[in-house]
Amino acid sequence: MNNDKIKISTRNLNVYYGAKQALFNINLDLMEKKVTALIGPSGCGKSTFIRCLNRMNDVIDICKVDGSIKVDGSEINEKNVDVNKIRERIGMVFQKPNPFPKSIYDNIAYGPRIHGLAESQNVLDEIVENSLKKSALWEEVKDRLNQPGTSLSGGQQQRLCIARAISINPEVILMDEPCSALDPIATAKIEELIDELKKSYTIVIVTHSMSQAARVSQNTGFFHLGKLMEFNLTEKIFKNPDNKMTQDYITGRFG
Amino acid sequence: MNLVILTLIIIFSFSCYLFGKSKILNTSRVSGKKFHSLPEYYGYYLAAWCGLPALIILFFWSFSELFLVKIFILADFKTDPLLDENKLNLIFSEIRAIAEKKFTGTIPESLIPYSEKFLSINRILELSKLVVILSVIIFSLTFAYSQILKNIRARESVEKVIRVVMFSCAAIAVFTTLGIVLSLLFESIKFFTSVSIFDFITGINWAPGRAFVRDASVQTADVENVFGAVPLFWGTFFIAMIAMSVAVPIGLFSGIYMAEYSSRKFRKIIKPLIEILAGIPTVVYGFFAALTVGPFFRIIGENLGLDVSSESALAAGVVMGIMIIPYVSSLTDDVINAVPKSLREGSLAIGATKSETIKKVVLPAALPGIVGSILLAISRAIGETMIVVMAAGLAANLTINPLEASTTITTQIVTILIGDQSFNNPKTQAAFALGITLFFFTLIINIIALNIVKKFREKYE
Ligand SMILES: Nc1ncnc2c1ncn2[C@@H]1O[C@H](COP(=O)(O)OP(=O)(O)OP(=O)(O)O)[C@@H](O)[C@H]1O
């Protein structure tokens, strides 16, 4: 992992919900065009962490984020940074699929329209088609682009949300338990998709499934009670972790 | 007398409850017998058997009492062919007034014996009522007591009783509504026998006062064309539209502000404050409109060289709009809050700004609910009376000038029915026709609105 480029790095990241501290001194480097998996027991702060990376915690009034988050070497955890630009570069896919109550087409076209990425209808059509192809949904929906996005199945909806995230061509995609509401077949499809996407995007995925983390990621971080206990190559973490707790968690003796 | 009996029934029932409960407690303690239900259910069981039959009899008896007396008393007068229904009623109420010592003026000698008869019949009826009710109580209590000793499933019986009681309450509400609608319907049908529906719906001349001064010698053709309700429909619609053009923008934006921008603390203060607007009595709005807003508009109009009457559709509409703001704003706020947070986050995560998110995701998603809330507000505006009576005047003008006096369906109903009226002329019956028209309008709007809101809820819950 030495000759890889660092995409995002956090230093001394502390997060508070009101008086309650949710993350303690997180120092973590995310490699470009790699998949990083974050694992850990429920409530340990995984979601809180990835929501810091695109400043989604700004939405929560009581949440305070302290410390440094650098994307390509420039600080984003500062007041005068344009959050919307950050989120344009760092997309997010949520645990529960959340398509807008609009047509499939408009769901994908939403981002490009807002950011003015398509000068003409043709370009927009192309963006929509490409995003849907990249998220392996095109074949299933190409004849029904005008139907509401909510009419799709759960797995299709999640792929639609991934397509929506990549429609504006971000650099990083954050995924918070993207498969937790899906069946094994839909999950397999998304995992395949992640494998494909990592060629062009840096990906962070939060998951409760050890096997999923092992399958899709190159690096893995283990969180416990708001602390980053261990961060290393996925292979190392799953074969021979340094930390006893990591070992216990992975083997299911804990949490 | 009724009050005494009612008190008695309540006291009896309560003591039955205590008695039943302690009886079962004691029995099971002394004999060690296990009862099906908890002791208090046997108490409730006894109390229900003691109270309910007695109450039902009391209710129906009291209703039919006066009816019975009337039949007895008027039997003597029935033979006189000169007396019609109305006169008979009059005689009976005189007799009753004499008996109850409420008669004003000189008492007609001829009626005195009847009033004495009235009193004695009444006394007999009251006494027998007491006896009947007491014996019913004793009878049903003996039955219930024998039942609880047999260890019946009191808990289940009590459950049944509760269900029946609740059902009767619901039924009363439904039947009352039905009764109101039917009486509206019957009176309107009477109205439409003397005035054609077509003239009522399409006529543009509304002057029921003129129908009243005429006597029967005038041809019906003349009566018909003073009941053209179009100016009222128009006035209602017009004033409601003015009100909505005030209430919708202000309500909508304040609702959006409360739901999306204000801090939680601010919202907690401001929302009840806005809702106070809906709690102010409409009369207060009425004189606010008539004494402040109306003259204010007139002065402004004068300065602009416009001719504004001090009673204007504009004043009434604007004040009504203010009153309706909370209907729109609170519902908008609720509906927007019901849009799931995940949709907002989805939009923000793509890099949309807050206002873009609201405009392109939240509002479209909330739209059905918002439309529903606006429709509810419209039906409120259509039904509003007091403000219009006080501020818009009574003139049934067919005009699109908001600065002139105007009138609405509700206002005309009030004007028609003010003062003593006989119920048999078309003028009074016109009120019922108007009433049912209004009822019909608001019913349709409400059904549509509630359906839209329901669909919206189903989508997100
Ligand atoms: N909006 C919030 N307000 C207050 N506390 C919060 C909020 N969101 C999270 N927390 C707290 O922060 C801690 C970390 O929560 P977080 O959601 O990041 O956990 P997680 O690791 O994602 O758990 P899970 O695996 O169950 O999703 C928890 O203790 C939680 O109670």
Ligand SMILES: [Mg+2]
């Ligand atoms: Mg989480």
